[in-house]
């Protein structure tokens with residue numbers, strides 16, 4: 195799933211192109227993709243978008259007249275493209291906006307499961323629906339992070355990717371951030387020392403800013419992720435492999451946590467959580 199750095203890079207890329215001319219035609223949208231019916235998508239037609247914005251992992255396209263917001267959430271498999279006038283687009287996109295200059299904003303979603311969403315609402319309704327989101331991950335300093343951690347006694351990996359606690363981080367960057375901070379994914383949020391909280395806050399900024407800089411330059415996962423999906427690779431922190439070995443993973447039903455035993459768990463290898471669930 196695209197996370198804050200990738201989505202922020204898209205927002206910066208799309209900001210100019212989507213606001214150059216008014217919307218000529220909005221839709222069609224896949225029936226499972228379009229989440230709102232009133233106002234209809236046609237209400238966008240003839241209006242100009244103000245640009246592209248972001249809140250957490252949501253892309254927001256407010257209209258210049260301040261009356262509507264087009265919101266897109268890509269979930270795992272959704273992808274957005276901006277097509278030049280006359281460019282050949284996908285046959286049946288999940289959603290499409292055509293602009294008066296002939297360019298198109300196109301949402302596609304791989305796979306049979308349609309999970310990405312498109313909403314067209316007033317700014318007030320959009321704000322109400324996003325009110326549950328925590329602060330933007332890049333706005334959080336050590337003091338605010340300490341409050342967030344103290345309010346919710348959870349495993350760090352689970353807390354970091356909870357959008358209600360912090361907005362923008364998902365599974366991949368939770369792996370990256372905890373590795374950078376040298377903290378176990380399974381440490382409890384309320385049990386960190388002040389020094390560990392500071393390290394975690396610094397790691398959030400270092401990791402997300404580095405990733406954003408790479409994404410803006412069009413770099414892909416293999417350049418951005420240093421530990422995520424790198425099972426068996428040597429740890430980039432360059433320590434002796436005998437002390438915990440290469441990058442490990444712990445599998446859950448729906449996702450995998452990657453970590454370096456030497457950097458994060460004092461050399462301890464974590465048990466496969468799927469297996470332990472079966473044996474319980």
Ligand SMILES: [Zn+2]
Nearest residue numbers: 429431454457
């Ligand atoms: Zn390491």
